[in-house]
Structure formats: C-alpha cells, structure tokens
Amino acid sequence: MNLSNIGLLDLPYDILLIILKKLNNIDVLYSLLDVDNQRLDIIVQENTFTNTLNFVLTTSTDDISPFTDSILDRFCINILPRIHHNIKSLILDSISMERILLAADYPNLTELKLFNFNGKIVSHYFTVESPFRRIFQRQITDLILVFENDFNEISVKHYTTDVYGYILKFFENLKHLSIGSFPHFFPPLVLRNLPLITFSSSILYKLCIRVGNFLDFLALLDGRLQQLTTLIVAIGDMAYHSSNVYNMDNLPNLKCFSLKCYCLSYEYDAQILPLFCHMSNLEELTLHITIESRTAFIDGTHIYNEILVHMPRLRTFYFCISTDTHMDRLIRHLSRDDIQGTFTNIISEQVDCIVNYRYRSAMCHVFSLPFMFDSLKYIGNKFPTIIFNNVKILAVHDGVPFKHEFFIRIAWSFPLLKQLSVINLKPQSPILDQLTSNDNQLYSIVEYPYLTLLRLEAVHIDYVEQFLNYTKTHLPRLTKLGVNYDQLTIVTENFTRDTTRLNCVKVKQLNINKTLVHSKDFYVYFPFL
Template identity: 55%
Template sequence: MNCSQMRLLDLPDEILLLILKKLNNIDILYSMFGFGYQRLDNLLQENTFTNTLNFVITTSDGDVYSFPYYIITRFCKYILPKIDQNIQYLILDSLSMENILQAGNYPSLTQLKIFNFNDKVFDDYFTVQSSFGHIFQKQITDLILIFEKDFNQILSKQYTIDMYDYILKFFKNLKHLSINGSSPHDFPPLTFRNLPFNVFFSSILFKLSIHVMTYEDCLALLDGRLEQLNTFIVLINPCISYSSNLYHMGSLPNLQCFSLKYYSEYNEYDHYVRFLFPRMFNLKELTLHMTIYKRNNLIDGNDINNDILIHMPQLNQFNFHISTTMLRNNLIDHLSEDNAQQTLSKLRFKQLQCIIHCRCHLITCQIFSLPFIFDNLTCIGNKFPNIKFNNVKNLSIEDEIPFNHEFFIRLAWSFPLLKKLRILNLEPQLPSSSSSNEIYSLIKYSHLSSLNILDVHVDYIEQFLNDTKTCLPCLNELTVDYNQLQIATENFTKDRTRFNCKNVEKLNIKQKNIELEDFYAYFPLL
C-alpha cells in the first residue's frame, strides 16, 4: 500500500475516533460535518461530538469571546438543525444565544451555561411567553449563569432576591444551580433581608454554587428550605450586615460536599462559622478558603482537628487555606513554623504546610493543604516554602526585611502562572548574594499583567522595570508612585527601563496634568 496517498477517511473508525477526540467539538463539526461524507457524518452523530457544544472561548483571565459570526451562521443554518436531537449541553454567550436556540428544537437538552448573563437575558428568555420557555421550564436540570462584569451596580438587593427566587421556581426540574462571575464584584450577592422560609425554596435542588451577602444568608440556605442539597459552594461577601432572623440550626444529613470562601474581619469564625461543622457529619468533601482577622489565637492543626475533623468521620477529601492574623505580643514571639507544622502533622490528612509571617505589630499564620488549589495568596514575606504554587494568580508580598534579587528568582519559580503582584517593602533592596559586580540573571514573569509597586523603596521599581533584571512581556497595568517612577526611569529617558513599560495600557498614579513628551513616549499605549 502506498502510504503517501492515504487519506483521513481511509483510517478505520477506531483510529479516526481517537484523532477526532483530541479536537474541539465545534471545530470538528464546522470543518467536517455536512460536506457529503456520509460515513463521517454518521460517526460524528453517533458519538459524543454532538452531546456538548461550547460556543464561547474563555481566556485564563476570565474574558469571554463568542465564535466568529460566520461560524455561528453556518452552525445555525446547516449543522444544528441536523443534530439538535442529540444535544444535551449548550454553553452560550448572551449575544449569540438567540440565533443558536432558534436553530433547533433540542428535545434532549438538559444542561445550559450562559456567559455574560444580564437582566435583559433574564427578562427576555426566562418567561412562559418566551419561545424557549418550554425548554427551560421542563427540560433544564443544570443551569450555570456567569454574570457580566459590574452587573451588581444596576441591581437593587430586592431585585436580586426576586431574580434568584424566580429562577428556582421557573426551572421546575432544576437540580443544579450555579450563579457566578469572574470575581465576587462582578455579580450581585444573594441576601434574604428577613424574608420568609418559602423564599428561595426547592425540594429537588441537589447542587448550589452561589455568592451571598452575609454569614446569616449562608445559614438561611441551610435551614431546611433546600432539603435535598448535597453540594453547597458558597462565597460570603466581606461585609458585616446582620438581620434579625434566627435560622433553624438542625443537622444536614444529605450534605456531602461543602466549599466555603470567607473573609472575616470581626472573627465570626469563633462565634458562628465553627458551629456549622458539627452539623455536617456525613460530609465527604470539604474546601475552606478563609481569612480571619482580630482573633485572640492563631488557628493551627489542633483547631482543625477539634473544630472540624472530629465531627466528620467520613471526610476523605479536604482542601483548605486558613489565614489568621492577630496582634503580636510577647506571649507569641516564640511561635515558629516548626510548632505550627507539628500540630498539622497529627492530622489524618498529610501534605500540609504553614507560613508564619511577622510584620510591625501583626503576626499571620497560614496553614494549607497541598497541592495549593486556590488562586490568591497574601501576607507572605522573605520566608515561604520551597514548593510550586501552580494555581496562584494573585499574590501580595510584604516585609520589613529587604528583598534581594534571588528572592524574586525564587518567587518566579514558585508562582509560574502569576498574573497580579503587589509588593510592600520600604527598605532598600539588598545586593545580590551571588555576584559582586552586579551582573544579574534575568527573571521572567511570563504571565504577569498587573504590578502594584506603589508602597516600595525605589530600588524595587528599578528591579522590575530594568530589562536586564526582569522581563515582563505581558505587563499592561502598573500602579506606582510618580516621583519614584521619575527617579527609576531618569525622568523617562533611561533605555533600560523602557522595554517593560511599552505595553502598559493602564497606569495608576496620583500625578495630574503630565505634559512631558518623554513620558508619553515611554508609555505609548496609555
């Protein structure tokens, strides 16, 4: 056989399927479906390629883009009408969803994910008058809504609860509801505001992922109104606002997966949060991402065991990052990472780490599981474990001890996907320990797009902007003191600091009425 003349369709079905499964479903259908190859059409329809269609592209920053118009048009005209009976899951952008939904009847559709969700989508589609109302009301069991940015600015609190409650009632067979945004500030939190038990009620909802206003709103969702709830993922807004309602504190026998993200400035942990865990005696998966201020003691492994693990005998997956900050005093000056690590070693879950960081009058203890699954980390200084934080994209470092060049080498290695970095250090930078003639190894932060060096010694501005020390190919936002920026760049004439500034589109400075020609040449994309 002459191998040079073999075509893709000459391959047996098994090998052809292996190749196709490496590709995106949209690409496969757009490029190969409906061009007269009946064998290929049958192969695509009979397998998983038509079950899930994702019509959006999401970037690592959370930005969403629809597929080009010509692709959407071809899908709606030639492809969707032929495969709509097989589609179980649609992932759509609000701008193109109408054309896609109108292209078929979708008798098998049960899962729907909408990006850039807004009040117009809510008003136009989630009604019985909508031509898609029957699909949404009777078929959809899984609904994921990703709000467009800053949507909460146009919603009142009452409109928010009305919307969320209506969704739960309108989708009569809903078992999974997720309401999210690219950040907590991009979508409105749920708040009950002393509303009765029959608000946001469901006897079949199995999984809920939601952002709530207060800890009491979290309690309201666990007071029995969602009696079949098995998985609960909740983010609590960092604010203090309590209602007068007293919510039922019964047990939660059906809850098996719980995830809590919470910033607690007034130590609700001791007064409220830790009393949740004894109710979750059947829990199998637990995720905690908590920052706690103004506590009298630092949370360590003993607290983890006594407050949490002792109540959960069936727990088999535990991911956590708990950061506690308190006033520093003589009684805890002797506290060390070895002491904290020893308390963690007693737990039945291994691969646990801690970071203890002292600064001014404060001490912060961070204990966490490995691998570190969370995307942000704060309050670390010169000392942190020699491990890779592959998921961290937002980092804040602060110390009263100067950083040297080797520290930033280690930082780049430990945080390879870092996108946002804030540095606080007013002490002059230490000289490099590896070289006396100031020849530095170049540090590359391949993904860093936002850099905050406002509260630093001018040495660190030079450290990051000097292209012989640091390479920042993706930097597009810079926060810095204008006077120090002038010094580091020699009044915007220094060539060595020009390269790392050329892609900056947003410059956060307090200076106004800048008229220097060299300044605008330094930042041509502002």
C-alpha cells in the same frame, strides 16, 4: 496493500474513533465535517462521538479562545443543525447566545454556562415570551452564570429578588445553580429580613453563591433549600447583629460544603466553629478562611479537635486557613516544622504551611496539597517549592528585601497569576543607580504572561523599577496598575524612558491617588487610559 500508502481513512472504524476521541471536540468538528468524505462525516455526527460533547461557543472570554464571525457563521449554519440533537452542554457568551440558540433545536441540552451575564439577560431571555422558554424553563437542570467584568454595584439590592429568586422560580427543573465571576466581583445574595419564599426551591441540590454577610448565610440554610446536598459559599462580611433566630438544628442532606470568608478571631470562634457541629453527614469539606488578631496559629491539632471531630463520614478535606496577627499577641513563635508536626490526624494526604514573621506582624498559612484555591495573600521570602496552578491572585509582603530571584520564583510557582500586590519598603540594593541602569543585564528576565493587575502603592522605588523595566520583567497583558505617582515619574523619567514604556503601553486603569493635569508625554505613555 502497500503499507507506506496507508492513510487516516484506511484505519479500521474502532481505531479511527479512538483517535478522534483523543482530539479536541471543536477541532474535530471544525476540521472534519464537510470534508467530502462520507465515512468521516458519519463518524463525527454519530451519537458515539458527540453524545458527551461539551460544546464551547464564545466570543469574548479570557479563558476560552474566541471565535471569529466567519467561524461562528459556519458553526451556526453548517454544523449545529447536524449535531444539535446530541449536544447536552453549551458554554456561551451572552453576546452570541441568541444567535447560537436560534441556530438549531437542542432537545437534549440540560447544562448552560453563560459568560458576561447581567440583569438584562434575565429580563430579555428568561421570560415566557422568550423563544428559548422551553429550553430554559423545562430542560435546563444545570445553570452556571459568570458575571460581566463591568458590573454596576448600584443595582446590588435588586438582584436577590429580581434575578436570583426569579431564576429559581422560572427554571422549573433547576437542580444546580452557580453564580460567580473573577475575581468574585458580582452582586451578593442578600436574604436577611426577607421571607422564605424569596429564594427557595424544593429540588435544588447544588448551589454556588456569594452572600452579603453572615446573617444572609444563616437565612440561606433556614429551610428554604431543603434538598441541598452541595453548598459552595463565600461570605462577604462576618458582621452579625440581629434578633432573628434561624433554624440550624441539622443539615441532614448536606454532603459537600465549601466556605470562603475573612473574619476576626472572635467571629471565627463564635460564628464559624459552631457551624460544623450541625454537619455530621458531610463527606467533602473545603475551607478557605483568613482569621485576624488571633493569639495562636491555626494548626493540625486545632483543625482536628474543633472541626473534623464532628464529621465522622468525611472522606475529602481541602483547606487553606490563614492566621494573621500582631507579633506581640502570639503566645508562641512556631517554625514551619513545628506546625507541620501537628498534622497527624488530618484526612488530607499532604499538608504544607508558610510562616512569615515580619517586624510587627506574623502570618501563617496551613493548606492541603495540591493547593485548590485561586488566591493566596501575604506570603514572604520563604515559601515551599510548589507549583500553585490554581492561584490567580497573590499578595507578597515582607520586611526583608525581595531580590530579583524572588520574583523569578514567584513566576515559576504561580504560572497562571493574574493579579499581584507587592508590599515591601526595603530597597533591593543599596545602590539605586545600579538598579535603574537602562543596560542592566545582570539578571534573567521575569515573565508574567497572564498578569493583568499590579499593585505597587506601598513599595520602595526599586520594585517599581523591577516591574516596569522591560529588561527585568515582561508584563505583556498588564492593564491595571496601582503605583505611587512620584515613583512612577522617576522610574519613567517623566514618561519618556523607552525601557519602561512597553510594560505601560496597554494600561487602561492607572491608580496614582492624585488628581493632576498630566503632560502630553504622560498620555503618549498610557495611550489606552
């Protein structure tokens, strides 16, 4: 055989299969099925390749590239009917869900992730009349629902009984239910004063949900989910004023617990810390907590003595605990090294912290590495040289000016940033004219490729210039902007300046805290408002 003429199809079966498994499943299916080669066709359809397929078909999500109608047609007509029996997991958009589920039978489908979910999906498809009743009611064990972006909050009160509670009853074999959205704007579970049967299951072992307040959280753990081993919960409000008594004697089956909340210092001491005394069987703990008005920063000593000491079986601990307080309330002013020195008995292999002392307030974040959370709020000029790959929401605040280089560091450290809030009333430079010059090329351009929301309501005008001037910052996806209107008119030269036009042209939502009759130039500047 002439080695120079060996092609892909000449390789042995086992080697060819290894190559295909290294490729994206969708790429393989789209590229190789129906290429008029029987050997490839068999390999792609065989159970050895597609039995672990997580099949992704969507039309309008941010995180997954959408299919065109022509590609979707090919999958529904030519591909899905040939591999349907091997598909175990589907990730779908609600717009294309019906079309894809009707394209074939899916006898082994057990997991469904549905984007752009809403209450209408429940009333239309999660019923006994639905053509997908068998799949939903009997087959699905793992259900992940991601709410649509324009959810109407008027209907919040109906979701606990008519959506969440109904889902647990309709999906007879449901063992894992996750409900969420980005950035966490979806109707919470509201259980207070409702009977145990409202949201209950004897087989559900994993739940990811947001609850309305702390009382709803306690109700969630009061025996209605007896087999729960994993609970991932965000608490919207820590208010707790009730004569109701909930059973928190023990949580014997709970092995994995994740909590996200914002609370005052007394709420943390009286409501959060006592929870951990009932979680002696935990093996994995995740905490994302912000505490306000405390007299001392949370450090390693506190975490060990007040939390970890109650969990002898704990193997994994992820955390970001932030303490926000007024300067005059602090007992001691500690440095970053002082705080890191207290982490001697923590399970996490690496721990870091950010301490930001401002004029009247102070903020301290202590966290495990790698950083596991999607938001980080109110860091200042000083933060460690770390890449925060998971952070999509960031707020920066300092009494010391943010230089151009600071925003370059932010872009490097937070590469997937989608939402940024800036608070700083100090000017970047004493010479405003130098900053607002159209031909200023002193600095390299800052790139925020994924940023969709920018808040500049409480900043010096220099920062409006910093972000809207295309020669300093590129914001190709900016669609929501909060800014002082007077500063906006100055920086944009009454909406005529070309250098700031490009970063504004895609804005669909503009928060200027004023109701005004705008000029024609204004609407030309923001054509998509």
